Amino acid sequence: MGEAKTHKESNSPGSSAGDPSLRRAIKLVTSLISLSHSIRVFSGKWQSIRTKLEDLLSGLTSIENSDACENPSLSGDIFPAIIETINECHNLSRRCLDLSYSGKLLMQSDLDIIGSKIDCHTKNLSSIHTAGILKNSYAIVVSRPGPTASKEDMRFYVKDLLSRVKVGGTELKKQALIAFNEVIKEDERYIKIAVEVGGFIGILVSLLDFEETEIQEEAAMAVSVIAGFDLYKSVLIGAGVIGPLIRVLDSGSEMGKERCTMCLMKLTANSDNVWSVSAHGGVTALLKICANCDCGGELVGLACGVLRNLVGVEEIKRYVVEEGAISTFTMLLRSKDEVSVINSIEFLQTLAFGDDSIRQTIAKEDGFGLLIHVLDPKSSFLQKSRLVALCGIMDLCFTSVTSLSMLLSDGFLDHILYFLRNGEISMQELALKAVFKLCEISEEANKTMGESGFMPELVKLLDSKSFEVREMAAESLSIMISVPRNRKLFVQNEENVGLILKLLDPEEGNSGNRKLLSILMSLTSCQTARKKIVQSGYMKNIEKLAMAEVSDAKKIVRKLSSNRFRVMWSGIWHS
Template identity: 65%
Template sequence: MGEEESNLICQSSAEKPRLKQAIVLISSLISLSHSIKVFTAKWQSVRNKLEELFSNLTAIENCESNENLSLSIAVESILGTLKNCDELAKQCLELSYSGKLLMQSDLDMLSAKLDTHTKSLSDIYAAGLLTQSNAIVVSRPSVSASKDDIRFYMNDLQSRLKIGSSDMKKQALDAFNEVIQQDERCVKIAVEIDGFIYLLVNFLDFQESEIQEEAAKAVSLIAGFHTYKSVLIGAGIIAPLIRVLESGSDLSREFAARCLMKVTENSDNAWSVSAHGGVTALLKICGSSSHCGSELIALACGVLKNLVGVEEIKRFVVEEGAISEFVELARSKDEAIQICSLDLLQTMAYRDESIRKMIIEEGGIHALVRILDPKSSVSTKTREVAFRGIANICFSSENSISILLNCAFMDHILYFLRYGEVSVQELALKAAFWLCGTSEEAKKVMGDAGFMPVLVKFLDSKSFEIREMAAETLSSMLIVPKNRKKFVQNDQNVQVLLQMLDPGEVNSGNKKLLLSILMSLTSSNSARKKILSSGYLKSIEKLAEAEVSDAKKIVRKLSSNRFGSMLSGLFWHS
């Protein structure tokens, strides 16, 4: 045994004081480096490496080294480098260095040595030569903390992630996840620290489920910041996330799916997910509803919704027979699954008649109408999605309209027009408008069902869009003679129309549509009588005087019949 090694063994009993000496010296050098005004970029790099080394040493200080020879050698080597660093710092402060190029070279060599020391400490811990004692994570920086304080904290966490035991790693990940939810600066600084994001990505393949879960949560949280999604992609996040989807714990899979949903909002990343088998993994989750949690299935549908925007991926999903699975999910009793699967089906059906046909053939219409049944105990949001689904999937073919009319869809629309919450009422009104425009038969059935009095009530809505849609739907229905007759039989219907034309009426917009409706009604003797005796005739006359075309036509129609005597004294010029 050599004399130097023998001396080091003797020093091992004093290992802790030497370690403490190194920690104190690094702290002093970090503080000193802020005062240096030359080679600032070089010293910034040195300071970052000193901070990382400081965190590693403080983490090791909380471990039992058992008089470890490797650690003693490493600490002595570190002290030598720190002494050299102190000399270089003083030269730069006093501007006493012999040349700029030489000093730049010396600082580069110093940085390389610090990297070597950090690696050697990691190797010592990885070799199992240290055991955790009472490791305490550095106090979390407050909201008012400086960037330097946050960087110090993040470096400390990184050190514990690198060299800590499983418990220490979990503790550090948990602390990281808490702090990045409170202060976005922590995410920014973590991204800037060399290797931090790669470390998190590598933990996705960790065997211990708790660490994998915390890592998956971390990358999911980071993906929530738009600015940093590209950093995750650059660190190779896609493949590990898919491996977690395939074999991770339930919680890890949920976080992984959530992260994938965020990063695939950019369609450029869709191909990467597909290339690593992600589409197959997601389809497997959707097809295993009895073995996977509802949250995971809903998230998988969300990721697929982002992916099917790529035509080739959508075709692959169809070829895998997934449409029937998604329709089955739409029948689920879990509303999150219902909503996400319906959103996915609508996205796939957009401008694609063949897929719409497949959805209908798989029973999609019945699944959608079932959700709209007033007796079903689903949320307003689910009904909103179902209404949109019917509009996007069903109103494109006569066959689908026929199915809708035969499975009580019209009854459901009418119910929600009468009793639904405002948001659902609006969607029901849109559905009535779309349905009315599909066929003459639909108009007749709607007239018999009692839609017209309900639509008349919407003519007085505060919303211009609702008034307009109600008027357009009513105008379309009154093309049918049978509906006109039924409409006129109700005195209140004609009265409301005329009242809406009164210039003093608050919600008197949509005059063109209202006049169009009145014009269609003037073919009825009964309607003409009601208009002439209503007391609102002057409103129509004023509009005619203002050269409103339909108003002039109505007045002509009224004056040309056997009730013309009632308009004596009024002369009209075209």
């Protein structure tokens, strides 16, 4: 028994003599970290132990670089205890390498115990810093390398920051995190180095659960910046970042929540990660933020962004709906915060995409009525909110006869007509798109718009500088006057027919000729319209187009040259 023990000790790296105890501890830990990479059994346990060893090594290195290593109370107590634990861990590593352990359960228990001992040593080192044993001069973060610094200098700086984050007190941790955030925002190379330095990303993730709010916020900033690079997202996921991020959403500060939600939005841009967010309770936490009236618009917007990424997966979308998302977001439409309203509308659009049952639920929750209220020119909302509301109405309501009937009875067309007449350019163009879509999908809407004064406004837009506006106005008008009642209303306005004929001047090269001719073709079925066309001072434009072999113009001429109008036509044309 005694010989066996002596043999083990002679083969243990801890048997070397001549080095101070601190230096010996550093060498032992470094050697053991390297050796652990060769172990193929209990890989999860050894990965955890390796991370703990890296934390311990950082603390030891921090002590070595300070005057605290000269304190005899340290070398006489703490370091020998660390050496004993590392020797014990080394023996376990050899037994795992040689597969000489007696049982798996017993070895797993031994590994858990040794991991706890290593944790205890790391906490003891941290207490040294917290108690102020390290001199204040060491607490000053080293100068940041210049822009032309070598990779070695940058690595040294990152390692120094890591040491402070690991074993420093609250203030030292905060200073180091602030310094780290400054460099990674400006230079991606520091992120790459931090990823390469063992344990740094894991430490950042662990600090998301730190009790001190400022530490938590700075850690959230760091992981959010890192998540902005596709190359490093998998590193964060591998370090288990999702759970801590969601815990901050539940209980963190507003700033901490914003940064963590930003990080989640970046991570869930990759659909592979959305399941993890849902599994950690992310849906509930995000909906809670959106339902909280005290949350600012920016935070709600970020939460909506994450939820939009999540509902891209059908199963998660169903779960989001079951968790009451529709009620939450229709309630948010009543908010006085316009950013929240805008984000709510956009999320409901995403949620309802391709799903009539969700649209119906939104309608039952008075979602459509609330959207119309946002659109109302008399409401206090700004133009951006109205633009988003109109987009939402077109997306959510234009696919159902029931929804359209609801819109027509709730004053929607009054708002659209107002914006056609008085809206700023962007709002006017979107209102015109709404008219165009309504013309295509609803005969009832065509009749109602014809009777409500839309046609004169569309005629005015035929002369717009915008090609797209001219085209939509002409197409909408063409469809609208296909309704007999609308044709009669159209020709009652003396200016309508004349303006269309005027715009058909071939010398002007109007690109809307085809649509305008289609309008005139429809009008020729009305006797009153035919008279007004023939009597117009711009009738020659039709003749010119007919002579230029424009087929629609020739058809119009033939219709107008019927027996009843031939004499009138001849007299006007040859006068």
